[in-house]
Amino acid sequence: MEERLEDWLEEGYAVSYRTACLILGNQADAEEAVQEAFLRAWRFRDSLTSVPSIKPWLYRVVVNSCYSKLRQEIPHRDRRADDGPLSSLAAPDSDPAVCAQRSEVADTVLAALQRLPVSLRVPVVLRYYADLSERDIAVAIGRRQGTVKSRLHEARRRLAADPSMVTLAGDGAVDDSVEA
Amino acid sequence: MTLLDDEVLGALLHELGDSYAVPASGIADTLRRVRRGDDERSDPGPTARDDTGSDGPAPHTASGMIRSHRMLSAAAALIVLLALAGGAAVLGSTSPAPKTAVGLKPLNRALPPSTRHTPASSDSSAAKSSTSAPATRFGTAGPALGAPASANAPVTSSSPSLPAGAVGQPARIEQTGSLDLTVPRGALSSTVTKLTTLASTYDGFVANSQTQSNGSAGGAPNASVTLQVPVADFSALLAQAKSLGTTSALTTKATDVTGQYVDLQERITALEASRQQYLTIMAKATTIGDVLAVQAQLDTLQSQIEQLQGQLGVLQSETDYSTLTVSVSEAGRHHHRSPSPTVSGIVKAWHDSLHGFAVGVDGVIRLAGPALFALLCLAALVLGGRLTWRRLQRRSL
Numbered sequence: 001m002e003e004r005l006e007d008w009l010e011e012g013y014a015v016s017y018r019t020a021c022l023i024l025g026n027q028a029d030a031e032e033a034v035q036e037a038f039l040r041a042w043r044f045r046d047s048l049t050s051v052p053s054i055k056p057w058l059y060r061v062v063v064n065s066c067y068s069k070l071r072q073e074i075p076h077r078d079r080r081a082d083d084g085p086l087s088s089l090a091a092p093d094s095d096p097a098v099c100a101q102r103s104e105v106a107d108t109v110l111a112a113l114q115r116l117p118v119s120l121r122v123p124v125v126l127r128y129y130a131d132l133s134e135r136d137i138a139v140a141i142g143r144r145q146g147t148v149k150s151r152l153h154e155a156r157r158r159l160a161a162d163p164s165m166v167t168l169a170g171d172g173a174v175d176d177s178v179e180a
Numbered sequence: 181m182t183l184l185d186d187e188v189l190g191a192l193l194h195e196l197g198d199s200y201a202v203p204a205s206g207i208a209d210t211l212r213r214v215r216r217g218d219d220e221r222s223d224p225g226p227t228a229r230d231d232t233g234s235d236g237p238a239p240h241t242a243s244g245m246i247r248s249h250r251m252l253s254a255a256a257a258l259i260v261l262l263a264l265a266g267g268a269a270v271l272g273s274t275s276p277a278p279k280t281a282v283g284l285k286p287l288n289r290a291l292p293p294s295t296r297h298t299p300a301s302s303d304s305s306a307a308k309s310s311t312s313a314p315a316t317r318f319g320t321a322g323p324a325l326g327a328p329a330s331a332n333a334p335v336t337s338s339s340p341s342l343p344a345g346a347v348g349q350p351a352r353i354e355q356t357g358s359l360d361l362t363v364p365r366g367a368l369s370s371t372v373t374k375l376t377t378l379a380s381t382y383d384g385f386v387a388n389s390q391t392q393s394n395g396s397a398g399g400a401p402n403a404s405v406t407l408q409v410p411v412a413d414f415s416a417l418l419a420q421a422k423s424l425g426t427t428s429a430l431t432t433k434a435t436d437v438t439g440q441y442v443d444l445q446e447r448i449t450a451l452e453a454s455r456q457q458y459l460t461i462m463a464k465a466t467t468i469g470d471v472l473a474v475q476a477q478l479d480t481l482q483s484q485i486e487q488l489q490g491q492l493g494v495l496q497s498e499t500d501y502s503t504l505t506v507s508v509s510e511a512g513r514h515h516h517r518s519p520s521p522t523v524s525g526i527v528k529a530w531h532d533s534l535h536g537f538a539v540g541v542d543g544v545i546r547l548a549g550p551a552l553f554a555l556l557c558l559a560a561l562v563l564g565g566r567l568t569w570r571r572l573q574r575r576s577l
Contacts, residue, residue: 009214013207018197031203035210042214106199109192128186129193142570156189 005045008054009038015130016062022125023066025114030066037065056139059132063122063140070118105168112162120155123148255564262557266550352441352495355414355502357432361425365510368401371424375405375506378420384409384501402509414502421506437495444492448485455481 013034020030020037041061048054113121126132126140134152138145159165363371372391379386388406409417418432455478462474 006211006214010207010211013210014202015197017202017206018200021200022193022197027200027203030200031206035206035213038210038214102195102199105192106196109196113193113196124189125193125197128190129197131190156186159189 005041005048005054008058009041012055012058013038016058019059019125019130020062020066022110022113022129023063023118023122024069025110029069033065033069034062036068037062040065053136053139056132056136059126059130059136059140060142063126066122067118108164108168112159112165115162116155116158120151120158123151124155124159127152255568258560258564262560266553266557351436352438352499353411354435354437354498355411355432356434357414357418357502357504358430358507359418359421359427359504360429360507360509361421362428362509362511363425365400365512367425368403368508368510371508372403372405374424375407375421375508378417379407379409381420382409382413382417384413384417387503400510400512402507405506405508407504407506408501409504410500411502414504417502417504421504425508426511437499441492441495441499444488444495448488448492451481451485451488455485 016037017030017034020033021027024030024033037058038061041058044061048057113124116124122141123137126137127134132140134145134148137148141148143151361371369391372389376386376389385408386405387408389403390405391401391403393401407417407421418430422430458474458478458481462471462478465471465474
């Protein structure tokens with residue numbers, strides 16, 4: 001079991017880190033959260049024997065670590081220095097025009113995502129980035145599947161109503177970005 | 181309602197998420213710490229937070245511990261408070277003390293402020309109970325007259341000695357009593373005659389007398405005689421009356437009205453002083469208008485004085501003479517005031533049933549308050565426990 005967990009931690013670090021980035025909106029916080037989550041997971045690895053699937057279990061640890069960050073630390077301090085827009089996130093080999101457009105889309109989507117309440121943001125990230133099923137999301141956030149479904153629906157509705165997303169869709173940037 | 185397409189949203193988030201560069205050393209550091217079993221509890225060494233140069237608060241283990249302890253302390257305090265409140269509620273619902281306290285109020289209200297102080301020790305004890313008050317006052321001379329008397333309670337024949345008044349004058353006590361006597365058959369009229377004679381013996385009089393040769397509903401002959409004798413002779417009269425037959429019920433009551441008496445006297449004195457002033461003014465009045473105005477005031481004062489004097493006279497009469505109502509019935513038959521023993525089994529069962537129903541309703545009402553309180557406490561505990569359980573579940577992972 002330890003080897004299996006260790007393998008999963010190694011393989012799942014990147015997606016866990018990026019999931020935490022999307023939830024927290026900050027890379028440094030995400031790095032700390034994932035590190036703490038992995039340490040917690042390792043500490044409680046004995047409970048894995050009673051868990052049917054390791055993936056939602058580990059996501060639950062990551063999500064709880066993010067919750068802990070959001071609840072205990074982030075509200076009590078100034079924003080980190082690297083909380084700025086994702087200006088350098090585009091692939092370095094892209095065309096500058098495309099790169100600028102994708103960067104703008106990414107900033108807009110991230111801002112809209114951060115405007116969602118945490119209770120809606122987490123299911124959205126787990127569903128549309130981590131590709132978890134609704135059942136696994138329910139395990140990860142400790143809620144019923146129906147709750148997950150309703151939260152996803154509400155999150156999609158809010159994102160669609162978000163002014164910046166509406167503008168993005170009106171400019172056709174979303175379609176371009178998706179096609180790219 | 182517009183919704184974002186799942187595919188579009190997934191693509192956007194994938195693109196956004198994948199654009200985050202994964203730190204090269206992140207996985208290596210984490211796995212290194214994982215492999216050596218390093219965690220924040222056993223090794224407070226350098227952590228990722230230190231690496232990032234965060235200016236945030238201390239690692240959350242300490243704050244989390246503090247929060248946890250604070251939460252546990254709050255929960256413990258809540259439980260202790262609930263237990264205390266519940267205990268108080270249970271004790272409060274069973275303790276008879278409040279009833280005694282409530283019983284004190286009428287006596288205190290009955291006494292005017294001038295008599296609420298306690299010039300003698302007997303007064304302070306008198307405030308303890310409306311029924312024991314006269315017992316204390318008369319206690320120096322013999323057994324309690326005013327105490328709740330049993331049917332065969334011994335009564336002294338000596339006259340009670342009245343204590344000094346609350347304001348430096350003899351106490352004014354209204355003494356009343358009720359005695360139910362059972363006499364042998366054919367002895368009703370002779371008993372009534374003896375009672376009438378007793379009143380004369382003690383310089384009293386018969387205030388009321390009723391005799392029924394055939395009792396109500398075909399019952400035995402009975403009579404009711406109301407005697408009034410000087411207060412000092414009340415206990416002697418009571419003893420003599422009891423000796424005329426078998427006592428089936430005895431009730432005595434003494435009320436201290438010294439305060440009211442003195443209050444009336446003082447008010448009359450004050451009004452008379454005012455009247456004297458007006459008379460002086462009247463002597464100096466020169467115009468008809470002045471005379472009429474003063475005369476109107478004098479008439480009002482005179483009316484008030486006479487009213488108060490009337491009240492004082494009534495009070496004086498009531499306290500000079502005690503009243504004893506003796507109900508006499510012949511043996512073998514039951515007095516009309518006694519509950520009828522000839523009720524059938526069905527009627528008795530019906531009455532018992534009604535009584536049981538009333539007792540049941542009373543019990544339900546009594547239990548409703550504590551039960552509601554207990555339910556609220558339980559709900560609070562369940563809610564708190566559920567929240568705590570959820571929080572602990574999150575923290576444990």
